[in-house]
Amino acid sequence: MGQRHQVFVVARVAAKAPNQLEPPPTPRYRCVGAYHHQWCYGRLPLMATKRFMSLIKQNDNAEIIREELRVLQGLSLEDDKIPEVPCPYTLFLVASAWCYDLEIQYASGVSFDNGVLDANMGSNEGDNNDGITVIDITEPTKPTYCFVSVEGLEASDDAVPLSAEQYVRAYYPAPRINMEAEEDAEQRLYAQRSEEDVKEKIDALRNEPVMSLYVLAEAWPAEYKSSDAFPAEDLAPASTPNVFPSLADLSLKPAVEYAIQTDDTTELEELIWMPGKANLIKSALRDQDPFPDSGLSLLTRIVQHDVGSAKTADLSGFLLSDIQILSLLAEVEDVEQLKLSHNPNITVDGLRQVLSITPKLRRLVLLDTCISDEQIYELIANNSELFHTLEELIHPGLLSWQNPARYPKRFGYVGLYSLGRVASASLAVFTPATLVQCLTDHLSVIADLLPHQGYSYFASSLIPRAIFSSAVRGEGEPWGERRVHCFPSRPEAPFDGQGWLFADLWDDFTAGNRYGFVAKDSEGAWKIYDLAAFLSQMALEGRPAPSEPAIKKLEAIFADLQSKKEAKLWTDEEFARFMQNFTMFDKRYR
Structure with a gap:
């Protein structure tokens, strides 16, 4: 059928x-x-x-x-x-x-x-x-x-x-x-x-x-x-130009090589501000293997020129060492997006130091490097505080089809719906802004569902994975043009006590709808938090706060859920029973 x-x-x-x-x-x-x-x-x-x-x-x-x-x-x-x-x-x-x-x-x-x-x-x-x-x-x-x-x-x-x-x-x-x-x-x-x-x-x-x-x-x-x-x-390659470069442009590559050999890039640094010249110089610098220290000042000036309002430092394809990357980033202020792809020289120790000196970093791209899946997992597990400001970590280990998830679960979502349908998703890195937006996307739909509509909406366990893979969207940015920064896996164990969990129960036929943020205390016992208490804990962990409009929007949705769906915060007893039921149904439908 x-x-x-x-x-x-x-x-x-x-x-x-x-x-x-x-x-x-x-x-x-x-x-x-x-x-x-x-x-x-x-x-x-x-x-x-x-x-x-x-x-x-x-x-x-x-x-x-x-x-x-x-x-x-x-x-x-x-x-x-x-x-x-x-x-x-x-x-x-x-x-x-x-x-x-x-x-x-x-x-x-x-x-x-x-x-x-x-x-x-x-x-x-x-x-x-x-x-x-x-x-x-x-x-x-x-x-x-x-x-x-x-x-x-x-x-x-x-x-x-x-x-x-x-x-x-x-x-x-x-x-x-x-x-x-x-x-x-x-x-x-x-x-x-x-x-x-x-x-x-x-x-x-x-x-x-x-x-x-x-x-x-x-x-x-x-x-x-x-x-x-x-x-x-x-x-023909997609990048084939439609016009021939000028003689002046053709001379830039040997000029870059000569400047590097003589350790004097002053004149080239003055060309960066001319239209199109920065890209030509970058192309010549990407050909340098190994990357010479004498070219670092020139590349630093280019990155400072390119950072702009997007606050993005794109070091993709430059064969920089850890020390060179750190030296360059020390000269660039307020980097929020950093691309380090296509560089076999960067190490996990270098990455640890990069995260330490970029407190405003929100997005980090690590494609085609020598940092293995296991190394990135270990770094997240042992140095989780380094990732508290990071909304997006793009690495092959977080983009693969792996069930159950092998990466550390710093945030998990589990849902149990009518007729025993289940859904789950897990994230290795997150910020409160990420979760506030994702929960707003998810719960706003539930708040407006009529009883007969719940069956089709809750039938797909893919929905939470699609929602929690979404990057934080800017004002006016549509859902259909969102960045998808990870491939959230369904965790085998929905919660290992090392991070945070959001759990909800929605039933079309009863008034037993429940929700809440959950973590384990120092003694290993469950503790349930509402939104305000959860955000307070996030502040204590040193994570950046979401915007006030975003918080108010989610607060209004929780109020709608309480009035329209009679939803309430979990009690300890209800949550313990929920976890037993979720585990049973999750194993049945895997």
Whole structure:
């Protein structure tokens, strides 16, 4: 039973040959992620595709996707098969886009794990009623898409790419010309509103390019045939400039190298403020291996120039040592975002010192470094105070498909809903601002749910994971364009006593709704806190306070829950019973 639909994400990659004596294979399209949805048809695939595209076009999300594709490029593939889930972060974005939309309070699906498919499968091998969606993420900020009728969808019996309009018109044909003469007023009004909504969904994808058949033919050559060769222009690097650099620009690289050799970068430092020159100098400095101390002053000036209102220091790709990084950051004030990716020289000891001297740091990006998952876990476990101001830590160890979570759980969410449905999520780092926003997103929907709406909203255990993966949004920043900074795992043990927990119980049929923040005291006993008491404890831990408007908004939601849902703070006895029930149902549905 259902309206079954599959989503496939493809990208043009070139993995290594298993035999290193063989020449590297030519890049070709492969499926890098596949996901099943049990109920997705008509307008729903269009809406989900738009949500996914909005997420991957967000620059910080695209940065993580590019790293997943870069790692995939270097894999040695036996039997030409890629891992079942080669890009877990990307697939998590797929699942989030297909199963949840906070802005319209849409929820569907069951769990992430139950929807995951093998990326090596054929596009027509799924249990399908309503066609498939295929999205090309080779360049995440410039995706293409199509729908395909793999099981004889009314739109087409042929395995060809369909646009949003072609797909949705299989369910909602364009109105008949003589509709007004044949239908009564009520029917006409319903048809008119339906048609307006269908056009709105089509228009949302109107400017997105539709995938060409040759992409499908490369990804699944046994299923699709295309007489077209791969366009030569698509083989060119995305960054190929459209104009030739000037002679002055061409001379900058040797000028940088000469300045470094002579240990005199004064004249170059004066060029930084000229449009475009800083990027050219950075490119030359990224080529320095090892990075010379004589170039540090020049790079420091560039970073000071680039920090700007975003307060971001981007050191990605510069082969700096720990000491050089620390020296540079000592000269840059109020850094809130720091990127240290693509540098094999930084060590976990150096990272510990970086965190010690950047008390205002909110976001730290560590992609493609030599700091292992185990090292980052150990640092969080043993030096948790270093992360008290950090809202986002982007590291492969927090982006992988790992159940149960291997990272230290500094905050956990557990929920138990009607009919024994459960959901959980865990975070390795957090700030009070993070939690206030995530709980506002989650609880505001619950406060407005009518009794009959709870079943669909609580059916998906993916929802809390999608919510708690969201970065703090700025004023006016929509949910659909949020940064997704981690892939929260479902913890095997929801609470190990080392951090904080938020637990809630929502039942459509009783007045026993409960919630509260929970921690263990020095003697190992549970202690339950309301919002004000929790924020006081956060201040004692040295964590930055959320904004007053954010706190007031969450306070108002708790008041709504008390009046609309008769929700109350846990008692010790109720919470102990809740944890027993949660553990029982959680094991049953894993």
